[in-house]
Structure formats: C-alpha cells, structure tokens
Amino acid sequence: MKFLFALIFLPICLFSQDINQIFSEKGEIYFSFEYKNKNILNKISKIVSLDHKINKEEGFAYANKREFSKFLELNIDYKILNKRKVVLEKSKNNWDYYPTYSEYVEMMENFADSFPHICKLHRTDMLNSGREILFIEISKNIGIKENEPSFLYTSSMHGDELTGYVLMLRLIDDILNSYGNNTYITSLVDNIDIWINPLANPDGAYAGGNSNVLGATRSNANFIDLNRNYPDPQDGQHPDGNSWQEETVIFMGLADTVNFNLASNLHTGSVVANYPWDTWSNLPADLIWWQHVCNEYADTCQQYGNSNYFTGFDNGITNGYDWYEVDGGRQDYSNYFKHSREFTLELSNNKTPNSNTLPYYWNANVNSFYNFMEQSLYGLTGIITDSVNGLPIKAFVEVINHDFDSSQVYSSLPIGNYHRYLYQGSYQIKFSKAGYHTKIKNISILNNNSTVKDIQLVPLSFVGINEKNISQNYLGKLNILGKKVNTNKNNITIEKKSDGTINKTIIIN
Numbered sequence: 001m002k003f004l005f006a007l008i009f010l011p012i013c014l015f016s017q018d019i020n021q022i023f024s025e026k027g028e029i030y031f032s033f034e035y036k037n038k039n040i041l042n043k044i045s046k047i048v049s050l051d052h053k054i055n056k057e058e059g060f061a062y063a064n065k066r067e068f069s070k071f072l073e074l075n076i077d078y079k080i081l082n083k084r085k086v087v088l089e090k091s092k093n094n095w096d097y098y099p100t101y102s103e104y105v106e107m108m109e110n111f112a113d114s115f116p117h118i119c120k121l122h123r124t125d126m127l128n129s130g131r132e133i134l135f136i137e138i139s140k141n142i143g144i145k146e147n148e149p150s151f152l153y154t155s156s157m158h159g160d161e162l163t164g165y166v167l168m169l170r171l172i173d174d175i176l177n178s179y180g181n182n183t184y185i186t187s188l189v190d191n192i193d194i195w196i197n198p199l200a201n202p203d204g205a206y207a208g209g210n211s212n213v214l215g216a217t218r219s220n221a222n223f224i225d226l227n228r229n230y231p232d233p234q235d236g237q238h239p240d241g242n243s244w245q246e247e248t249v250i251f252m253g254l255a256d257t258v259n260f261n262l263a264s265n266l267h268t269g270s271v272v273a274n275y276p277w278d279t280w281s282n283l284p285a286d287l288i289w290w291q292h293v294c295n296e297y298a299d300t301c302q303q304y305g306n307s308n309y310f311t312g313f314d315n316g317i318t319n320g321y322d323w324y325e326v327d328g329g330r331q332d333y334s335n336y337f338k339h340s341r342e343f344t345l346e347l348s349n350n351k352t353p354n355s356n357t358l359p360y361y362w363n364a365n366v367n368s369f370y371n372f373m374e375q376s377l378y379g380l381t382g383i384i385t386d387s388v389n390g391l392p393i394k395a396f397v398e399v400i401n402h403d404f405d406s407s408q409v410y411s412s413l414p415i416g417n418y419h420r421y422l423y424q425g426s427y428q429i430k431f432s433k434a435g436y437h438t439k440i441k442n443i444s445i446l447n448n449n450s451t452v453k454d455i456q457l458v459p460l461s462f463v464g465i466n467e468k469n470i471s472q473n474y475l476g477k478l479n480i481l482g483k484k485v486n487t488n489k490n491n492i493t494i495e496k497k498s499d500g501t502i503n504k505t506i507i508i509n
C-alpha cells in the first residue's frame, strides 16, 4: 500500500513543487522550447503566449503559472530564460530615455495643456493599480466630429515591448510642434482625427515600480497576455479562457465610440509589418491593399534605417498566420468585429532596446508613421444621408464580389462618413440600410488618391414627387410628416403602402 502511494504521488509532488518554485518570485516566465513543425507550434500557441521571436525549431514563449502547467503536460523540452539587461540613459533632451510613470503622465498632460486648440487628453477608467491608459487626440477643431477618418496608433500592449512607447510620445510632440510650420503635417492634422496611445499596458511596463521599466512584464498585473484576451473571429468571446481584462474593456469601449478606420498596434521582439489574419489561414479580402500599405511602411524604413532594417520575412512584411497563429489578438478583433483596418508592427528585435538607440528607431520609422497615417485619407470616401430629410445615416458599404470576413464597412454617425480603403481598380459598391432602397455605384480607385462619393439613400416609404405622380414642376419647401425638407418641386408628396397603393397625401406649405 505504502509503495503504491509513493509511486502514484511522488512524481506529482515533485512536479508541483517545481512549478511553485519557478513562480515563487514572479507571475510570468520567459522560456524557450523545441518544436518540430508548424502544427505543434500552433498547438503550443493555444496554451502559452508565443513570443514574436521564433527561430527554426526553437520557439520562445511567456506563461503564467496556469499556462505553464498546461505546457508541461505536453512533455516538451524547455529552458527558462532570464531577460536581457537594458541600458537606461538619462540625458532627457533627445528622446533617448524611458520616462518614469509620472514623467509619462506629465508629458501627456503637457501636450494637451500646451496645444489646447488641436490636442485633447482622454483619460479612461483608472486601472486597479491606480495607473491609467491615456490617449492623445489631435485634430483641427478638436472635440467636434467632422467628415474625416479616425486613426489610431497604440503601443506596448505587451508591457516589455517599449520601443513604440517612446516613439509614440515623440510622434505626438512632433505633430504638435509641426502644426502650422510644416505643410504636410498640418494637412494631416487638418484632415484626420488622430489618436495616439503610447502605453497600452502601464501595469506591465512598470511592473517593477513606477521609477523605471527594468522590471517590465509582457502581461498585465494579473499575468494575462492582453494580446490573447480579445474576442476572436474563430475562437469566440474568450479565446484565452480569461475574462476581459480592464485594459481590454477600455480599448473595446473606445473602439465602440470612435470607430477607428485605420490603426496599427506597435510591438517589438522582431522587425516586420504583420497584416491580417492571425487566427486563421484565410487571406484578407483586401490582401493586395494590405501588401501595398505594409510594403510602403517597410520600404520607407529600409530607406531610412540601417541596411538590414525591415528586410526579413517577405521584404519586411508578413501575413500573420503564416508567421504564427495568435488567437484573441487585438488586430483580428479590430478588423473582424469593428470593420476597422488594423495591422501589427514589430519595430525592433530587442524588446526594450538600450535607450540610446531610440533616436535611431525614430529616424528609421518617422516617415513610415506619417505615410501610414496619410493612407487613412485614401480609397473611397463620402457621406451617406437620407434623401428625404438630409440626415446622416449609418449604412452598410459592400464591395460586390470582393468583400468577405467582415471587410465591409459602415458609415458612422453623427456625420455619416464612410472610408473604404481599396487597392486601385474598378469596383461595384453597394450602399444599403434596412428601410431604404439599395444603391449600387461603379467606382474607380487609384492608389494613394481619394475618390469621393456622397450617397443619398431613398426611404422605402417615400415615393418621389418627381416621378409619374406629379407632373407639375414647383419650387419651394415640402413639409413631410412634420419635417421640413428642401426640394425643387413643391406640390404634394405621397406615401406608398406596402401593396403599392397611395396611403397619404401631404399638402405643402
């Protein structure tokens, strides 16, 4: 009896002791492991957080205790790794340092205070830790919704991937100080609703304390990888088995209110522009458009960076799933559920590069940052309104024989503007909304140009007075169902019943 007891329980005791020991001082570990083929890699990716860094037959991953115990069940050799030491310089005059948490908050406040006419600081619900996810919005007529695309850069949802953190702070500073001095940047601010969030995971970045980023973790304070925590097109609302984290809820809430048309989320650990999808092997409907904008990003980095910068993968770009599968990532969430266009940027092989190299990364990326922002102005755009009362409507814009996997877009209220990014060519576009007659238009698109097409949708209940019903031609104002509308004819308007017979006659003022 005793012998049997030992046989059954001893290995399990040892195993759990190991795990407890490993996680006695930290909630997240970084490790390498061997893998034989892509299928095994994809299987592992569903258990732990694969790092962006992947060698042939050697993968790297992060795991919390629960995830790592699942990984151990696979019986795969692994090696726990120590994080690389980071050199922190502090000259503070050339964007070559990682700010303390309070310096960061102060900078964000100062941006808004110094440029109140074009810049606004958005503070979201405070995290449990007391830290905040902060957004800077930059636009002409700040605070007023206009007919312009909404654009988002968000960096460092992996708290130890910090190149983009400093580069985004510098980008905000550059845009604000260039407004009115630099024609190109001024026109971007005049025509785009620009949102920048330098730090999407402050609890991860300052896990070691608010005074520096030396103890940064990939995950948030609960040791959850935020880039596995979003609803997934294939794997449901909670692909990682965790509830939505505070950070995820904040970003989903923002996506619901702002309707970002174009976006990028910035990471490090590799150097590449990664376009959808991450969760499945389906290619996106707008594959050639994605390749066009990703190539533009990578090519410009090649031009301004060192000779091997943005040259890996397929000349600096990759399809996400081709690289490795990610379930619950924010890129796929934004594209699939929010009909946005968002891609993932990997800016440096070192997750947190020595701070004195940050100016190099700035010089290599700044032109690409602006180019990509500029892309938000291109493609097909316009305002969709109700033809009778002239009010903007939220309508569905679909490219016939082209769209699938949620690549259709909606116009957004209160303006009714829509932005459909397309590679150059001829397209048939369908504009529709329940209760309205559908409209189909033939449209030509040129790369790096915008095609403007405003659309009026006619309500099903409305019979136009310019049709057979009325022969006389009057000028004046109509009063339809209590609403005044302008028209070039002013006799009567007729509402049609569903069977086509005339229901109501309304007399004009």
Ligand SMILES: [Zn+2]
Binding pocket: 052, 158, 161, 267, 268, 269
């Ligand atoms: Zn990352």
